[in-house]
Amino acid sequence: MDYLPQILFAIALIAGIGYFARNVKKLMRNIKLGRDVDVSDNKSQRWKNMTMIALGQSKMVKRPIAGLLHVIVYVGFVVINIEVLEIIIDGLTGKHRIFSSAGAIYGFLIGTFEILAVLVFVSVIVFWLRRNVIKLKRFLSSEMKGWPKNDGNMILYFEMVLMTLFLVMNATDLKFQAMDSGNIISQHITPWFSNFSEHSIHLIERTAWWLHILGILIFLNYLYFSKHLHILLAFPNTYYGKLTPKGQFENNEAVTKEVKMMMDPNVDPFAAPPEGAETAVPAKFGASDVKDLSWVNLLNAYTCTECGRCTSECPANQTGKKLSPRKIMMDTRDRLEEVGKNIDANKGEFKDDGKQLLGDYITNEELWACTSCNACVEACPVSIDPLNIIMQMRQYLVMEQSAAPMELNNMMTNIENNGAPWPYNQMDRLNWKDE
Amino acid sequence: MSELLKVPTMAEFMAAGKQPEVLFWVGCAGSFDDRAKKITKAFVKLLNKANVEFAVLGTEESCTGDPAKRSGNEFLFQMQAVTNIEVMNAYEIKKIVTTCPHCFNTIKNEYPELGGNYEVMHHTQFLKSLLAEGRLTIEGGQYKGKRITFHDPCYLGRANQVYEAPRDLIRKLDAELVEMKSCKSRGLCCGAGGAQMFKEPEKGNKDVNIERTEQALETKPQIIAAGCPFCNTMMTDGVKNKEKENDIAVMDIAELIANAQDL
Numbered sequence: 221m222d223y224l225p226q227i228l229f230a231i232a233l234i235a236g237i238g239y240f241a242r243n244v245k246k247l248m249r250n251i252k253l254g255r256d257v258d259v260s261d262n263k264s265q266r267w268k269n270m271t272m273i274a275l276g277q278s279k280m281v282k283r284p285i286a287g288l289l290h291v292i293v294y295v296g297f298v299v300i301n302i303e304v305l306e307i308i309i310d311g312l313t314g315k316h317r318i319f320s321s322a323g324a325i326y327g328f329l330i331g332t333f334e335i336l337a338v339l340v341f342v343s344v345i346v347f348w349l350r351r352n353v354i355k356l357k358r359f360l361s362s363e364m365k366g367w368p369k370n371d372g373n374m375i376l377y378f379e380m381v382l383m384t385l386f387l388v389m390n391a392t393d394l395k396f397q398a399m400d401s402g403n404i405i406s407q408h409i410t411p412w413f414s415n416f417s418e419h420s421i422h423l424i425e426r427t428a429w430w431l432h433i434l435g436i437l438i439f440l441n442y443l444y445f446s447k448h449l450h451i452l453l454a455f456p457n458t459y460y461g462k463l464t465p466k467g468q469f470e471n472n473e474a475v476t477k478e479v480k481m482m483m484d485p486n487v488d489p490f491a492a493p494p495e496g497a498e499t500a501v502p503a504k505f506g507a508s509d510v511k512d513l514s515w516v517n518l519l520n521a522y523t524c525t526e527c528g529r530c531t532s533e534c535p536a537n538q539t540g541k542k543l544s545p546r547k548i549m550m551d552t553r554d555r556l557e558e559v560g561k562n563i564d565a566n567k568g569e570f571k572d573d574g575k576q577l578l579g580d581y582i583t584n585e586e587l588w589a590c591t592s593c594n595a596c597v598e599a600c601p602v603s604i605d606p607l608n609i610i611m612q613m614r615q616y617l618v619m620e621q622s623a624a625p626m627e628l629n630n631m632m633t634n635i636e637n638n639g640a641p642w643p644y645n646q647m648d649r650l651n652w653k654d655e
Numbered sequence: 656m657s658e659l660l661k662v663p664t665m666a667e668f669m670a671a672g673k674q675p676e677v678l679f680w681v682g683c684a685g686s687f688d689d690r691a692k693k694i695t696k697a698f699v700k701l702l703n704k705a706n707v708e709f710a711v712l713g714t715e716e717s718c719t720g721d722p723a724k725r726s727g728n729e730f731l732f733q734m735q736a737v738t739n740i741e742v743m744n745a746y747e748i749k750k751i752v753t754t755c756p757h758c759f760n761t762i763k764n765e766y767p768e769l770g771g772n773y774e775v776m777h778h779t780q781f782l783k784s785l786l787a788e789g790r791l792t793i794e795g796g797q798y799k800g801k802r803i804t805f806h807d808p809c810y811l812g813r814a815n816q817v818y819e820a821p822r823d824l825i826r827k828l829d830a831e832l833v834e835m836k837s838c839k840s841r842g843l844c845c846g847a848g849g850a851q852m853f854k855e856p857e858k859g860n861k862d863v864n865i866e867r868t869e870q871a872l873e874t875k876p877q878i879i880a881a882g883c884p885f886c887n888t889m890m891t892d893g894v895k896n897k898e899k900e901n902d903i904a905v906m907d908i909a910e911l912i913a914n915a916q917d918l
Binding site: 540541590628632639640641652 | 765
């Protein structure tokens with residue numbers, strides 16, 4: 221019956237990774253519900269952006285305190301996970317610390333992990349204090365009530381527990397302590413267990429070992445349900461991020477076609493539409509639901525980790541307006557999840573639920589408060605573009621619903637009639653010269 | 656003074672069989688808004704002083720479509736764009752300078768895809784190049800030693816990464832350039848962008864221009880410098896709201912340079 225732990229381990233591993241893979245597939249399906257856009261250009265610039273922004277955390281450190289703490293947790297997370305490789309091999313083979321034969325290198329590695337584990341633990345405590353005791357304004361917005369707040373804390377608890385288990389596991393591993401190499405932190409924890417029998421200590425070590433790996437598998441599967449998904453999606457998201465100047469808003473191609481047709485003197489306005497054209501659904505201008513947005517917008521939504529830097533930089537939000545760029549992203553994600561669940565429940569087919577992103581999640585008031593200043597886009601540490609979504613939804617409001625505020629309709633009528641947003645005659649455009 | 660302004664039109668250049676060095680895109684604010692017209696004239700004085708062969712479109716110019724696009728009326732935007740592009744391409748325009756960051760951004764970034772390819776410069780960039788070529792000299796004059804803070808227009812700064820040209824010009828005035836707590840890539844909007852200029856703000860607890868003006872006042876400036884006619888309006892209103900209009904002037908960089916040389 222010596223194989224029982226290995227069998228249990230294999231089952232846990234397969235179940236953990238299998239369920240995660242299933243959700244990743246669902247995630248990709250949901251993202252692909254978005255409108256197709258071509259982002260296959262400028263590969264070298266895209267790799268560079270990903271390396272700098274996601275891997276190199278270049279935008280995180282724009283806010284030095286949160287940035288530094290985040291870098292610690294990020295580096296800790298990546299490096300300590302090397303240890304998971306050993307745990308997996310040990311678990312499947314029934315060996316103990318298979319890499320320990322590497323001697324001094326092994327000691328150096330584990331020593332590094334232990335120091336990082338402590339640093340991560342401390343950083344996570346500070347993060348928790350920032351959210352729960354210092355109460356930074358950007359964590360208290362209305363969209364952060366309920367699940368988003370609990371989610372944020374839950375992630376921190378997970379990390380605290382995982383780091384503790386890692387250190388306890390090392391401290392109670394008497395063979396490892398006997399090696400006296402790499403136990404730089406755990407040697408100070410070992411004495412806490414001096415009153416226990418050798419058997420009990422071994423039991424604690426095994427328990428910590430099992431809880432540690434099971435915790436990691438649970439955490440992995442928690443990602444899909446959490447804002448913490450950013451640890452994976454930050455990479456593709458920064459890769460597919462906008463490369464053109466921030467002020468350049470994409471020109472709507474469907475509109476370009478219409479405008480070209482109007483400007484072309486050879487087009488016969490009374491010509492019968494070509495065969496089959498009547499049945500084609502006319503393109504919808506702008507976006508009212510998640511499927512009208514591009515798949516990059518939807519990837520953005522899943523990537524958002526609700527840090528709120530966008531919202532704290534937003535001029536509309538700073539002056540008490542309802543608009544919060546973070547809420548735009550969270551709403552898009554929540555609606556997309558709802559659509560995804562609808563598809564799951566209806567055998568792969570979306571059944572109209574009478575809801576949409578516009579109105580049921582995002583209100584007109586929020587959309588009209590935007591000054592298009594790009595502060596949110598600039599602030600995002602992972603290249604999310606809330607402004608792009610806002611503009612697509614404004615297009616829907618204006619071109620499909622004629623629902624612009626009255627003053628804007630006046631402004632647009634002026635542009636149409638006399639080529640300026642104010643009611644001045646175009647023929648007076650040069651009058652300033654003689655005034 | 657105004658009779659001294661030389662403002663030839665593209666049509667006149669065409670009739671004379673000549674091409675100007677650069678097209679000055681005046682923009683709607685620069686053409687019609689009383690405050691912005693002063694900026695337009697100040698810039699023209701500088702162009703005249705530097706003997707730049709420029710032309711304007713005059714009555715052939717029309718709104719770039721920026722406020723329409725940012726309001727969501729993509730159709731109106733593209734109609735404006737293709738009309739303007741048709742006019743400019745017919746005149747074989749290669750280079751454009753404008754005093755409005757919104758026009759600058761739209762023509763530079765959004766027109767190429769619709770068939771309008773030009774080299775587009777903001778007037779602060781253009782003035783800087785005139786300086787570098789030795790065609791224009793800047794003296795501090797009345798602004799020597801004055802405390803000046805610069806408000807970054809979103810569509811010049813964040814949107815197009817132009818942060819230094821306006822600041823370099825202020826430094827050339829021998830003025831003391833002081834920065835607000837939010838500046839350059841973190842500059843706070845004046846509240847006019849995205850067509851907000853043309854509507855009442857949504858419900859909130861403060862107007863954006865008041866917030867920005869407060870940030871500017873924290874630097875205890877004598878002058879708030881701007882590089883956009885809309886920012887200029889918003890900041891001027893903000894300063895009036897704080898009843899500081901007698902102590903603090905809101906000025907465009909072109910006006911500062913023109914005034915400094917008593918133009």
